[in-house]
Amino acid sequence: MELSQKTIHQINDLLDKKEVTVTEVTQAVVNRINAVEKATDAYLSLQTEAALEAAQALDNELSGRAKKTPLEGIPYGLKDNMCTKGILTTCASKMLYNFNPPYNAEVYDRLSEEGGILLGKTNMDEFAMGSSTENSAYKKTRNPWDLNKVPGGSSGGSAVAVAADTAFYTLGSDTGGSIRQPASFCGVVGMKPTYGLVSRYGLVAFASSLDQIGPFTKDVEDCALVLNAIVGHDAKDSTSLNLKKIDYTQPLKQGVKGLKIGVAKEFFGEGLQPEVRKSLEDAIAIYKTLGASIVDVSFQHLDYALSAYYMISSAEASSNLARYDGIRYGFRAEEYNDLVDLYKKTRSQGFGDEVKRRIMLGTYALSSGYYDAYYKKAMQVRTIIKADFDQVFGGCDVLLTPTAPTTAFGIGEKTSNPLEMYLTDIYTVPVNIAGIPGVSIPCGLDNNGMPIGMQLLGPILSEETLLKTAWAFEHESGLTNLKAPLGTEV
Amino acid sequence: MSLTREDVTYVANLARLEFSEDEVTALADQLGAVLDYAETLSGLDTSKIKATEHVLAVQNVFREDEIKPCLTNEEALANAPESEAGCFKVPRVME
Numbered sequence A: 001m002e003l004s005q006k007t008i009h010q011i012n013d014l015l016d017k018k019e020v021t022v023t024e025v026t027q028a029v030v031n032r033i034n035a036v037e038k039a040t041d042a043y044l045s046l047q048t049e050a051a052l053e054a055a056q057a058l059d060n061e062l063s064g065r066a067k068k069t070p071l072e073g074i075p076y077g078l079k080d081n082m083c084t085k086g087i088l089t090t091c092a093s094k095m096l097y098n099f100n101p102p103y104n105a106e107v108y109d110r111l112s113e114e115g116g117i118l119l120g121k122t123n124m125d126e127f128a129m130g131s132s133t134e135n136s137a138y139k140k141t142r143n144p145w146d147l148n149k150v151p152g153g154s155s156g157g158s159a160v161a162v163a164a165d166t167a168f169y170t171l172g173s174d175t176g177g178s179i180r181q182p183a184s185f186c187g188v189v190g191m192k193p194t195y196g197l198v199s200r201y202g203l204v205a206f207a208s209s210l211d212q213i214g215p216f217t218k219d220v221e222d223c224a225l226v227l228n229a230i231v232g233h234d235a236k237d238s239t240s241l242n243l244k245k246i247d248y249t250q251p252l253k254q255g256v257k258g259l260k261i262g263v264a265k266e267f268f269g270e271g272l273q274p275e276v277r278k279s280l281e282d283a284i285a286i287y288k289t290l291g292a293s294i295v296d297v298s299f300q301h302l303d304y305a306l307s308a309y310y311m312i313s314s315a316e317a318s319s320n321l322a323r324y325d326g327i328r329y330g331f332r333a334e335e336y337n338d339l340v341d342l343y344k345k346t347r348s349q350g351f352g353d354e355v356k357r358r359i360m361l362g363t364y365a366l367s368s369g370y371y372d373a374y375y376k377k378a379m380q381v382r383t384i385i386k387a388d389f390d391q392v393f394g395g396c397d398v399l400l401t402p403t404a405p406t407t408a409f410g411i412g413e414k415t416s417n418p419l420e421m422y423l424t425d426i427y428t429v430p431v432n433i434a435g436i437p438g439v440s441i442p443c444g445l446d447n448n449g450m451p452i453g454m455q456l457l458g459p460i461l462s463e464e465t466l467l468k469t470a471w472a473f474e475h476e477s478g479l480t481n482l483k484a485p486l487g488t489e490v
Numbered sequence B: 001m002s003l004t005r006e007d008v009t010y011v012a013n014l015a016r017l018e019f020s021e022d023e024v025t026a027l028a029d030q031l032g033a034v035l036d037y038a039e040t041l042s043g044l045d046t047s048k049i050k051a052t053e054h055v056l057a058v059q060n061v062f063r064e065d066e067i068k069p070c071l072t073n074e075e076a077l078a079n080a081p082e083s084e085a086g087c088f089k090v091p092r093v094m095e
Helices: A008-016 A022-040 A048-062 A106-114 A156-163 A180-186 A220-230 A274-289 A302-323 A339-350 A353-366 A372-393 A418-425 A429-434 A463-477 B005-014 B021-043 B073-077
Strands: A043-046 A075-079 A117-122 A169-173 A189-192 A213-217 A260-264 A293-297 A398-402 A438-445 A451-457
Touching (some): A022 A048, A022 A075, A043 A156, A048 A117, A075 A156, A156 A213, A169 A220, A180 A189, A180 A438, A189 A463, A220 A438, A274 A451, A302 A353, A302 A372, A353 B021, A372 A429, A372 B021, A398 A463, A438 A463, A451 A463
Parallel strands (some): A075 A117, A075 A169, A260 A293, A260 A398
Antiparallel strands (some): A169 A213, A189 A213
């Protein structure tokens, strides 16, 4: 196996034994980027030279001491909506084409403190609005399992970088499934932690009450390692939870004997690809052999989640994106008559179609006369969905669902119909509405060889349970660190 | 429910956006379809349900008002399309 194909913990073993250097590890990923990035277009910007310099400097230090943290010397990528001082942060939007943040996102500071080596910023749907990464103003990222298919979205670049071995791990953000759905489409592990567990400071806001940062990794153990580094209280984010530090690798191997895994028919409804259903049934069988008990659970109001989600997220987006006015940073239109015209020209030329659509939808939902019918109603439905989850988790420890109704779809297949695109998020959005954690792990391939994702959900702060449940399946099924066919061709 | 072209133009002004005639037509259709879909919400009786603004029972977080380092004037203006004399520069607002 090539160095670039290994997991973080495998690389750590080699580094600890001094069998490889950080420079060799970084060079291996840079070589891989040089070989396949043209085909996958996962990154919006690369810092490979700076990464190699940082690697060399670290090697010099490590000749005199042991590695301090598991992520020290491990090259990674960040979604381009996390602020990096001195490095462009564009949100894949023309609006921020030249934005050089004056401060760092808290997660970037934490990873730098750990000794992580930043390779670059990954492509995404503009301002994280989308499910295929096709809404990027700059490039289309391609799925390494089939270059004619989308990687999912909005964190498509982050998912592809991990799937194509052009990063050992990446961070994404998940507002309605933007980590889990691309992880599912690209055959990697992607986790959305409990709302408030990871600081959102320096994450460019989309829908503040739903946004959460989380990791993409090649296996479940790596997911725990990255979580260890990014979880923790941050006074700069008022919604950040202040809890005792947990080592998420501790529970991994505890097994699932006696664990109650819930299965709800509402997650296996119309539109579910038959191979996805079959693959999930196989996974359920594996959990039974591992000693978990499978219980039937049921939701009363899940049908309402997607509508509520699009109202809440668009309303919050319309408010959050009001700041892009061409005055303090970013794009400004060249010609305008007066101040209001400057705003209108700047925003109309700077935002892409989907972002404008969401701003319009959100502005409508918040406008006088419609507020009660749409926005307030959606916030009330949120209470009902939360109660639904509470009731379901009264009867099981973990809920097992498909991550998405289908495997990755074709590039251009759903771009003309926004509603059809929104429906691809049907199994992921309820999770953000309730604020609970969820992880997507690979659970098989469809007839065309495209990865299928299984989503494991649990109550607030059940990350340890989710990770041990995910690890048990991964270990038993052998579906870990999957390699896209791209790996053998290039 | 369908959205009229007038609705679209009215909301566009609130959002400080402008659209071509064709875009207005397309938006009326696309937003109308999403709003139709959202109509499912009206089937749910929520008259006795409290709205959830936040999923966690987060309270106001208070802290001492201490002076800490912050952006310099130069840093704050570094990304501005136009600035002058340490300020953001905008077109004339008052006639």
